[in-house]
Amino acid sequence: MAIVETRDVRKHFGDVHAVDGVNLTTKEGEFLVLLGPSGCGKTTLLRMVAGLEDPTGGEILIGGQVVNDLPPRARKIAMVFQSYALYPHMRVFDNIAFPLRAQGVPRAEIPHKVEWAAGLFGIEKLLHRKPRELSGGERQRVALARAVVREPAVFLLDEPLSNLDAKLRTSARDELQQFQRRIGTTTIYVTHDQVEAMGLGDRIAVMQGGKVRQIGTPQEVYDEPADTFVAGFLGSPPMNLLEIPDCLVGFRPEHFLPKEAHESRDGLLALKFHISRIEYLGADRLLYGALEGKFPDTKVISKLASTVSTPVQPGKTQDFAVREKDFRFFDRETGLRTRPRPV
Amino acid sequence: MAAGTGRRWGLRVGHFGVVGLFTLFTAFPFYWMLVTTFKRTSDLLKRGNNPFVYNEAPTLENLRVLFQETLYVRWLVNTALVGVAVVVITLILAIPAGYALARLTGRWGEQLGIGIFLTYLVPPTLLFIPMSRVIGDLGLQDSLWSLVLVYPSFTIPFCTWLLMGFFKAIPRDLEEAAMIDGLSRFGAFVKVVIPISVAGVLTVVIFSFTLVMQEFVYALTFISSVRQMTVSVGVPTFLVHGDVYFWGSLMAGSFIASVPIAILYNFFVDRFIAGFTVGAIK
Structure with a gap:
């Protein structure tokens, strides 16, 4: 186990600043997710x-040691690639044994270790197959087994679930998290999928334009976004933003409910909502429309859980409301969080 | 229903017809060489004879001439030696070169690759004059080493280009995974990239060897003594006297030299084609 630390790390490709001064420190045994849109540098x-x-x-430290000048093989890391990068000419057994052989583990220990790693992921029966004879989910497990087998200090995972179909992805997510908890190895996980990030991460580092915009627990980055980018990137649909004289004010679609649906009338800000379209998503309904009155023509979205029974209809203007404590305030110029003020 | 079966039969006949035609077309030269090998000269020269069959009793005379009155076996050995040496040199140089060019990012890699390929297009008929100066200065006239030195000048560019396409098709992730798994870049290249590129390497082997077997201009220019000749020069030099062609022995010499290559091609034809198509797309 080890702590990974980056100190003002930068990567420029010509004029493009892919990574632009990142300072991050993982905790021991932590599952840290790097989340951001494509091209954000994650x-x-x-x-x-x-x-x-x-x-x-900048400098990169693993376990307190600067590793900038160390080749990948000397960093005690394991990585799972988006494509899994299984060696196509080797059987599963040899794929998993590859890092052991490459590092000169005594021959006699190899079968035992391979079986242990395969056992962790339930792929003991696939050891004699070639990668092309495996399904997507099986390949992913082989890639994970290959990463675990030499007991690295740090795991690096680059969107390992994105090649799986939606159903498999959910169960793989669950397995991945259980497995990480069990072995307790510091893990850095890259994804653009916020559901994965929220579900897996102990902490999430939200990146954009080569910079870390915010780092915190899933709850922190969702409930207390540090700026408008984080507020807009996390949450589906994203946070509604209204302009008030000296700043922007945001609220989540699920907090923007019909007036009657709020439990208490205290501390509510009433807003007239003209509903133009309703999307029925089973567990939720998404109401698209615009505000009237104080914020004319500002487009907003409301997300109603199926438990909200208040009737809503497209084409009508209805009384909606947001609790004042659900408002988040952002500076108009910098987009950063600022102190609350009356709306 | 009847129309359906008729159609299916029609397709089948058409299919096998085409396959049959191609088989005949490709097998015919071998048949012709084989038949002529055992024909008496009088059988060959009589105009009224059916040329596809034996009109007179077959003979071993042509083979006797080939093996006893020429140094055919020696030429075969020479050809094989030069072939193996050229293949080894080509592999040693073209594999690393192709890999380096495939992984060289930006436009340089591609342009260099095209540049190298262009040198392959300069014909030997132009190059043999300056090359003979080089060979002369090195004192390699009339030595098989001259061919070992000169042949890679056209096998390496083409094979580098071919392998470049091959290596480009291999995802970078695989090498990177190997590097993380504990190998150096060179180790990853040897243990992961080359084994995956077997088809490409085989293509290079067969291609270089075939080029050496059929090359004529350089071999004729640089080699003058009989004992140093390769098959492609020795056979026409000694079995064509002015306007007298020793057809039977000529065909025997060609047949014996071409059959091993034909067998090799047949074994690896799938991989060989894979080699060329990968190179073509990337």
Whole structure:
């Protein structure tokens, strides 16, 4: 186990600043998720930790040691690639044994270790097969087994679930988390999928434009977004933002409910909502429309759980409300959180 | 229903017809060489004879001439030696070169690759004059080493280009995974990239060897003594006297030299084609 730390790490490709001064420190045994849209620098950052890219500047530390000049093989890390990168010409057994052989583990110990790793993921029966004879889910397990087998200090995972179908992804997510808890190895996980990030991470580092916008527990980044980017990126649909004279005020769609649906009338801000369209999603309904009155023509979305029984109809204007304590305030220029003020 | 079966039969006949035609087309030269090998000269020269069959009793005379009155076996050995040496040199240089060019990022890699390929297009008929100066200065005239030195000049560019396509098709992730798993870049190249590229390497082996077997201009220019000749020069030099062709022995010499290659091709034809198509797309 080890702590990974990056100090002002930068990576420039010509004029493009893919990673632009990132300071991060994992905790011992933590599951840290790097979350962000495509091109935000999360994969580049992970590759620098792995040693596959040289940083343009800054330092990377693993277990307290600066590893900038160490090749990937000397960093005591394991990585699972988005494509799994299984060696196509080797059987599953040899794939899993590969890191052991490469590191000169005594021959006699190899079968025992391979079986242990395969056992962790329930793939003992696949050991004699070639990767092309495996399904997507099986390949992913082989890739994980190959990563675990040499008991690395740090796990790096680059969108390992994105090639699985939706159903399999849910169960794989669950298995992955249980497995990480069991072995307790510090893990850095890259994804653009906020559901994965929220479900898996002990903490989430939200990245954009090569910078970390916020780092915190899933609850912190969702409930207390540090800026408008985080507020907009997390949550589906994203946070509604209204302009008031000196700042922006945001509230989550699930907090924007018909007036009657709120439990208490205290501390509510009433808003007239003209509903233009309703999307029925089973557990939820999404109401698209615009505000009237104080914020004319501001487009907002409301998310009603199926437990909310208040009738809503497209084409009508209805009384909606938000609890004042659910408002989040952001500076108009910088987009950063600012102090609350009356709306 | 009847129309359906008729159609199916029609398709089948068409299918096998085409396959049959191609088989005949490709097998015919071998048949022709084999038949002629055992024909008496009088059988060959009589105009009224059916050329596809034996009109007179077959003979071993042509083979006797080939093996006893020429140094055919020696030429075969020479060809094989040069072939193996050229294949080894080509592999040693083209594999690392192809890999480096495939992994060189940006436009440089591609342009260099195309540049190298272009040198392959310069014909030997132009190059043999300057090359003979080089061979002369090195004192390699009339030595098989001259061919070992010169042949890679056209096998390496083409094979580098071919392997470049191959290596480009291999995902970078695989090497990176191997590097994380404990190997250096070179180790990853040897243990992961090369084994995956077997088809490409085989293609290079067969291609280089075939080029050496059929090459004529350089071999004729640089080699003058009989004992140093390769099959492609020795056979026409000694079995064509002015306008007299020793057809039976010529065909025997060609047949014996071409059959091993044909067998090799047949064994690896799938991989060989895979080799060429991968190279073509990337």
